[in-house]
Amino acid sequence: MFEIRIHSRGGQGGVTAARLIALAAFRDGKHATATPFYGAERRGAPIIAFARIDEDPIRIYSQVQNPDLVVVLDRTLVPVVKVLKGLKPHGAVLVNSGHAVTLDHQRVHHVDLTGIALAEDLVIAGEPVLDTPVLGAIARLGVISLESATKAIAEMFQDPRNVTAAERAYRELVL
Amino acid sequence: MKIIATGNYAVAEAVKQAAPWVIAAYPITPQTEIVERIAQFVTRGELACDYIPVESEHSAMAACIGASAAGVRTFTATSSQGLLYMHELLHWAAGARLPVVMANVNRAVGPPWNVWADHTDALSQRDTGWLQVYAATAQEAYDTTLMAFRIAEDERVLLPVMVNLDGFLLSHTMQDLATLEPGSFIPPLHLPHAIDTAHPAAYAPLTGPKDYYRFRWEMERSMRDAKRVIAETEEDFAARFGRRYGMTTEYRCEDADVLVIAMGTLAKEAEVAVDRLREEGTRAGVLRIRWFRPFPKLDLAGREVVVIDRDYSFGFGGVLAHSLCSTARAEPYSVIAGLGGQEVTHGDIASFVRDRRPGEEHWFGVKADV
Structure with a gap:
């Protein structure tokens, strides 16, 4: 089973990103679940969401303890939340950032999702859209296929710029 | 059709297939997505029903009782405090032998205020005469909701059914879901004691100590018969759609x-x-x-x-x-x-x-x- 934990702030699309991952994995022919962990829901508050992907039906409902991949949609969460908590020994970390990020003395994958969203004019209610571009970066890490990622985005959102942004993030991810 | 859906959406999809004539609902976390999605079906013309956005859960159940007494299929959904607010009318729906189907997204009871999963809301309603079933996957929530209409409306049962799903854990987790065309699986509702304006009658009038217990015994007899009806319904569901669950x-x-x-x-x-x-x-x-x-x-x-x-x-x-x-x-x-x-x-x-x-x-x- 491949387990993902997404850190974001309320309104940034962490929950939607988890749902898109599950949908893309499902389109890849796998079983998948996406579970948000809701606290007191409010914009700007730290939020976590989980996605699980497996060949077999998934029976686990509890939170992901040892993620294979941690996604951080908002870099300002790093000093606030233990984003690396429980990460598997060879687990991957992906941070939304325009420059290289070091976490716990380790370089992690980064891509400027905010920059991509702004460049593509993907802005809703004044906030750059991060949940669709991040799917491209996750596809680049091999968790889901790019084809299914773009399919999943197109199924959930009509604006084609979402797919364009995901494709850009796929290309621009710094491994 | 194979899709992925949350437990809430799975219930809404099943309700769409069961096509109730009257849905009365009041939103409450974590159930809100169910009635929100159903409202969307109605607005888009995908589900033809009278959707009544009431001002409270008490009224939601009252509206379902009124519509059900007129002999039409009804549905509502709630959680926690909303379910508790319906309490008096839960007894009424069961005692009046009305096959209302309700989804209850299990949530803790306050105080302290808490919106997460807990079964105390539903279990505190266990003596109301409602059938209660608990699902563990989105698919099961979907299948069970479809079966609930047929079981509730069976003339050997004619008792309301509460389909329970864990708040957030199931209601908000996205999973695989195979939707289906129920076809003749849920027969049209025939309520033998439906209100008929051509033949006016009094319903549930004052019933004295000599007779009251008979009505209670009838409820219990139907509750016992419900086991057979559940088994038959599950059997037919398995034969048609290939999935079975059991008591x-x-x-x-x-x-x-x-x-x-x-x-x-x-x-x-x-x-x-x-x-x-x-x-x-x-x-x-x-x-x-x-x-x-x-x-x-x-x-x-x-x-x-x-x-x-x-x-x-x-x-x-x-x-x-x-x-x-x-x-x-x-x-x-x-x-x-x-x-x-x-x-x-x-x-x-x-x-x-x-x-x-x-x-x-x-x-x-x-x-x-x-």
Whole structure:
């Protein structure tokens, strides 16, 4: 089973990103679940969401303890939340950032999702859209296929710029 | 069609297929998505029904009672405090023999305020005469909702059905879902005592001590008959659509020495715990209680039992544990876990089994045992 934990702030699309991952994995022919962990829901508050992907039906409902991949949609969460908590020994970390990020003395994958969203004019209610571009970066890490990622985005959102942004993030991810 | 959906959306999709004529609802977390999605179906013209956005849960159930008494299919959904607010009318719907179907997204009761999973809301309504069933996957929530209409409306039952799903854990988790075309699976509703303006009659008038008990006995007889109707409905569902569940669902129980018994998502998570315990050499199984009313007949002879209650009856104990004590003469290790969404992992469940002490009660997370 491949387990993902997404850190974001309320309104940034962490929950939607988890749902898109599950949908893309499902389109890849796998079983998948996406579970948000809701606290007191409010914009700007730290939020976590989980996605699980497996060949077999998934029976686990509890939170992901040892993620294979941690996604951080908002870099300002790093000093606030233990984003690396429980990460598997060879687990991957992906941070939304325009420059290289070091976490716990380790370089992690980064891509400027905010920059991509702004460049593509993907802005809703004044906030750059991060949940669709991040799917491209996750596809680049091999968790889901790019084809299914773009399919999943197109199924959930009509604006084609979402797919364009995901494709850009796929290309621009710094491994 | 294969899609992925949350438990809430699965219920809404099933309701769309069952096509009630009247849906009355009031939003409450974590149920809101169900009535929101149904409202969307109605607005888009995908579901033809009278959708009544009422001002409270009490009114939602009252509207369903009125419409059901007129002989049409009805549905509503609620959670927690909303369910409790309906309490008086839950008795009314059952006593008036009205086959209302309701989804209850299990959520803790306040105070303190809490929106997460807990079964106390539904279990505190156990004596209202409603059938109660608990789902553990989005697919099961979908299939069970479809079956609920047929079971409730069967002339041998004519009692309301409450379909329960764990708040957030199931209501908000996206999973695989195969939707289906029920076709003739749910026959048209024929309510024998439907209000008929051509033949005016008084309903539920003052009924004296000489007669009241007869009506209560009729309810109990129907509750007993409901077991057969559930079995027939499940059988037909399996024949048509290939999935079956039962009054209880068993996982690796055949040769098990110790059974984990629970309801809802905890019982699904327990399957993973059982796999691990078997690797360690403990022959464990999961007996998941699906139908809580009518309560299933269980044979637990010669087996140890670990019961997990996501509920509590103060001054008494876990509701499920004590239901087993009285009906199956078990001496369970009673674990109270998952209240108000308390995190319980498969690892925790495996520990409950390893540390079992038959006859004792353990509150997960509380240091000193009671």
